Structures are given as C-alpha cells and as structure tokens.
Amino acid sequence: MSSPSPQAPFFRELLAVANRLAKVFGPPGFEELANGPGLNSPKDKLDALMSKLLPRQVVLRAWSKLILERYTAADESSELILKDALAWLPRAYESHCLQDPEDLFARICVFGAVRRLWKSTTILDESSGLMGVLSPVVKLHHFPDHLLTLPVDLMPWIHSLDATLVRLAPKEVVHAVLSLPFTKPDWDDERQLLESMMSARIRTDTFHGLHMHAQLLTMALRSPDSESNSAYEEKLTWMLRVMHDGLNSSYTLPSSVIAMLQQLIGDIESLENANLSSHCAQMAPFITNKAAKTGPPMAIFPDVVPPFIASFLTDTTKDRVNFSNAQELKFVNNIVEQDMVLASLEGIWVQLDSDTDRLVMPTQITVQEQALDETLISCAPGVFDLSYNCITWSGIERDANPATATYAPALTLFFPLIQRFSLGRVVDATSLPHASHTLHTIGTARREETMMIKAFYLNICTAEQTFRFYPFYEHEIYRVVEMVTNATGLTPFKEAQFVKYTVAKRLQITRHRILEHLVGNLDHPWIDHSAELIRVLRKLTQEREPQTLFDVERLYHSCRQEVEVTKETLHHLRLIWHNSQSEGVRMKVLALVDRLLDRSIMREGDPNFTTLYRWLRHLEETVSPYKSAESLKIILVLLQRAKAIQLDPLTPQTQVQASFDHLGEYTRFCSYYA
Secondary structure: OOOOOOHHHHHHHHHHHHHHHHHHOOOOHHHHHHOOOOOHHHHHHHHOOOHHHHHHHHHHHHHHHOOOOHHHHHHHHHHHHHHHHHHHHHHHHHHHHOOOHHHHHHHHHHHHHHHHHHHOOOOOOOOOHHHHHHHHHHHHHOOHHHHHOOOOOHHHHHOOOHHHHHHHHHHHHHHHHOOOOOOOOOOHHHHHHHHHHHHHOHHHHHHHHHHHHHHHHHHHOOOOOOHHHHHHHHHHHHHHHHHHHOOOOOOOOOOOHHHHHHHHHHHHHOOOOOOHHHHHHHHHHHHHHHHHHHOOOOOOOOOOOOHHHHHHHHHHOOOOOOOOHHHHHHHHHHOOOOOOOEEEEEEEEEEEOOOOOOOOOOOOHHHHHHHHHHHHEEEOOEEEEEOOOOOEEEOOOOOOOOOOOOOOOEEEEHHHHOEEEEEEOOOOOOHHHOOHOOOOOOOOOOOOHHHHOEEEEEEEEOOOOOEEEEEEEEHHHHHHHHHHHHHOOOOOOOHHHHHHHHHEEEEEEEHHHHHHHHHHOOOOOOOOOOOHHHHHHHHHHOOOOOOOOOHHHHHHHHHHHOOHHHHHHHHHHHHHHHHHHOOOHHHHHHHHHHHHOOOOOOOOOOHHHHHHHHHHHHHHHHHOOOOOOHHHHHHHHHHHHHHHHHOOOOOOOOOOOOOOOHHHHHHHHHHHHH
C-alpha cells in the first residue's frame, strides 16, 4: 500500500473550499468534471477542474481564500498547507497557461492574496522556508496585472461571493477594477515601480505599461455618465505623480517613448481638468529635457504597442466598455516579451576576433598577418536582430545557396556580457570584404558612387571576444547605438580611449615581466651604489640613445626599495636638467620623474616628495612656454599628479591579505598554467 502524498492535506482542503464556492457560483459542468470516471484522489479532481475555464476560476478563487484563511490561523498545520499551496501554484500556472486573458479575474484574486502574504511578517519572520516558496510566486505576477490592481484594495473581491464576478469577460474585469475606489499604494510598491523605471532592461516596458493604463483612465474620464470619475481622477493623479518622480533622473529614453509621453500629456490636458493639467505641466519640462538628449524617431524599430491596442487607444469615440474583443486587452496579461525583436537588418557581415586587446599599427606587417590569420569572418551577409535580451546574428552555412538557404541563429550576445562597444566610419565602402555585396543596396554600384556612401561598423567587446558588425547606414548606426545604450547602460567609447587602454595594459604586462626577470635571474637586481646609479642615469638621459624600459624599471624598483636611492636620484636628475640645454635630454629627465612620481615611492609628508614638488613648481614658473612648450605641458601634468598624491587619502598597504577562499585550488591552477 503506497504512502499518501505529502501534499494530500492541501489538495483535500482546496477541493473542499472549491466545492463550497461552486454551490454559490454554480459554474456549468463543475460537478461532472469533479466526479468524472477514474478521478479518485483530490489532486486528480483538481487537475480535471483546472482544464476548463469557469471551474478553473472557481478553483483559483478557492486557492486565494484558502491561503488567507490559513495565514490568519497561523498554526503549524496552516504553515504546512501554505507551503504546499505556494509550491503548487507555479506548476499549475505553467501547465494551464494562466496568462491567458480569460484568466484575468482569477489572477487578480490569486496575486491579491499572494501580495497580502508578502507584505505581512507574522509568519514570514518565523519561517524562512515559507519565504523561499513565496518569492518565486511573487515573480509570476505580470506587470500589467500588478499595475492594474496596485492602486485598489482587492480584499473585498477575494472575500465576495458575488456569482457574476466569475463570469465577467476580461474587458469587464478591467472596467470593474478601474471603477474601484482609489487606495494609495504602500511606499515599497511605489519604490519598486520607480526602480523599474530606472532599470535599463525593463524601462521601456514600464513606460509602455504606464502609458496604456493612463490612456484607459483618460478614456474612462471622457464618459459623461460615469459614476466613478473621482476614482479615475485619483488613480490618474497618482500615476502622473509617480511618472514625474521617475522622469527626474539622468537616464535617456527612446524617441518612441518620448513621443508616446508627449501624446499622453496632450490627451490628458484635453480633459480640461485643472488638477490633472497641473501635474502634466510639472512633467512637461522633464519630457522636454529627455527629448533634447534623444535623436530623431527610430523608424526601423516597430512600436512596442500592438497595432490593435494603438488604434483602440487613439480612437476616443469608442465607448469605454464596448471593447471589440478580449485581444484588445491582451496587454493586461502579457507585457512585451523580452525576446521580442525590436530591430532587424539584413545584409550585415560579422567579424570575430578572439583577442580583445588587439592593436594593429599600419607599420606592423607581421602583426597584421597574424591578425588576418586569427580573425574570422562570416562567409555571407546575415541578419542582425536586436531584442530586449540580446543581439542575435543569423547566417547561412558556408556552401549553402543564398537564394534557397534559410538563416539560422549563429551568434547570440546577451547584453549583460557586453563590457564595451564602439562605432566607426568605413571611409571607403569598396575596401570592405566582398564589397559588391556589402551594403544593403549597393549591388554593382560604381566605385566613385560607393565611396560617397557613409558606411559604419559596430564593435562589441565581451570578456573573451570582439565582434564587428558592418555595414550600417548613418541613420541605422545611431539608432542601433541608442538601443544598445538603453539596454546595457554603457556609452560608446572612443578609439583613442581603446588605444590608450591597450598601450597602458601592454606596458604594465611588460613591467611585470621585467620585475620577474630582475628578481629571478640577476644576483644584484637593485642599484645599491652611487657610481652605478650615476652610470644608469647617464645612460637613460643620453640625447641620442633611447631609454630602455629595463633600466627605467630597475631604477624604479631600486627607489621603491630604498629611500636614499630616491633622494640621490632626484638630486642627480635636477643637476642633469640644469646642466643641459638640450630639449631632448630634459624630456628624458621628465620621463624618469613621471615614473618615480608613484604612490609606492612618493607619499605626502615625505621629504623626497616635498623636494620634488617644490622643484616642479619652480620649473612651472621658469620654463619658457615659447622655447620649451612640450616640456612645460609635461611639467603641468606632473604637477597635477603630485597634487593628487598630496590630496588622495589612499596609501599602499604594507601587507596584502590573501583574497582566496581555497588556496589549494589556487596553487593547483597556478602549477597547471605555469
């Protein structure tokens, strides 16, 4: 004999509550479904009831009443029932597609009860296990449903035994919720709504949801015979205040969202309501400020609002109740899918480079050949798609016929993986690989015509690879950049920044290698005698000889090890400066000062730092800007660095603590990669 399921008490109680409600609501076919052949356990009976619309409404309504009753009881058995109920809902939500418009009323009851539990602390503070099963349920709440029910109290609905509520169509449910009296949301709910406006990932969805809800309230206020105008006005006033607070930040908005908000302001002002007009007047400057930072409308990106919703909202002659069908209210149940394609461009090539720091100079022939060997390029142009989650490039197989081949996703770049991106101009479109097929409409254009076309590329860097997509027209590249900026929160970096970063990184790597060589391969790595110091300094300041990085690093680490070496080095550098009139020698002296002006050597209050700082101030006053313009520029930069050391409270640690949790693993990997 098999043991009973751990969730059996929950299924029995839920079925009992559903049977009691069914006697009041009287949904057709409830008894037949519950007592069908082969249905022996309460779980089987509930699964059968969940397969039909009206019985499913009764079961979910019973579920909300059950968890509220058990929460009020607050005993040990109630806690077990609550855990089983909260664990059952996500599975039922997925298996029975509860996001459909017809289940709107049931979702309102279910998540109204869930949010009541979420805001309470009596049981949640005592049981971490209950919080663990409640958190995933809260995440199932759709944003449009949440926004619709946020400014109202749902408890009268949940406890009501009105049989007509279960049979309401989705459009009537929306109208009934809008007509409920206004209840100011909690501070935590408002804070979460404001945070969703700040989040680049869901910001556009949030503003579209707020806009559509505000449009419904605006249309309801246009009805002259409405008995709930005060509730509509209070809700719309609260929503405008929240949007005003959310717009008062430094983020940017897509031009389509700005146009949508401007249209909303115009529609609300046409109501000629003094209270609402004053709130619109407060929002208008923020919208204008956002519009000043945004480019022209993005024609290649479709509006996120479905056409039937857009036509419905803009048609003010329709009655506020007489909706054409339930699909017009699908936004209440389904905000824009995260994988929805916002932009799609054909004829885009892609290059892939596994070296994210590759820097190829025109004179480095060997490096150019290596880059050509290690850089991959698509065998044909593909389709470039932008969605809320990622960038997808779809291509065809190498030997496929472009006329009959189908495009399949080949690269997917999720926005959180993007570390930086940039754009650039392709000066000559004919220099691109396969130029006759590169630009979308070039075809067989003549070279002089092709050179007049402005073509751009987009570089996207992750931690391990660099992707270059090209070509884009001028009006396309800026819209794509706007989308990537809104999705990642990053702004394009300039190529000069990349060159500076790459050179600095390579210089740092070379310095580390020199230090390893000094410590590991030389018997006397540091300078510890005045004669040797003078010899090294003379070698480094020879007018016609280049400075070697090896000698510079040896001098730097010698000064870092011994203060007296630093003192004598500064003395000899000053002598070399004043005894030489050569601009080249003086530039080399300043280069050595630049290396020594480091926090590991110079500190505020140190006599060597004070001596160097005073000498730089003396040079600033005495060096001629006409005879030694370049030297003076470097002196001014060195003075800024010295002042930063003087003011910066940070200082090097005398001992660095280990930051590894598993030193054994660290040692093993070091020996493996050595």
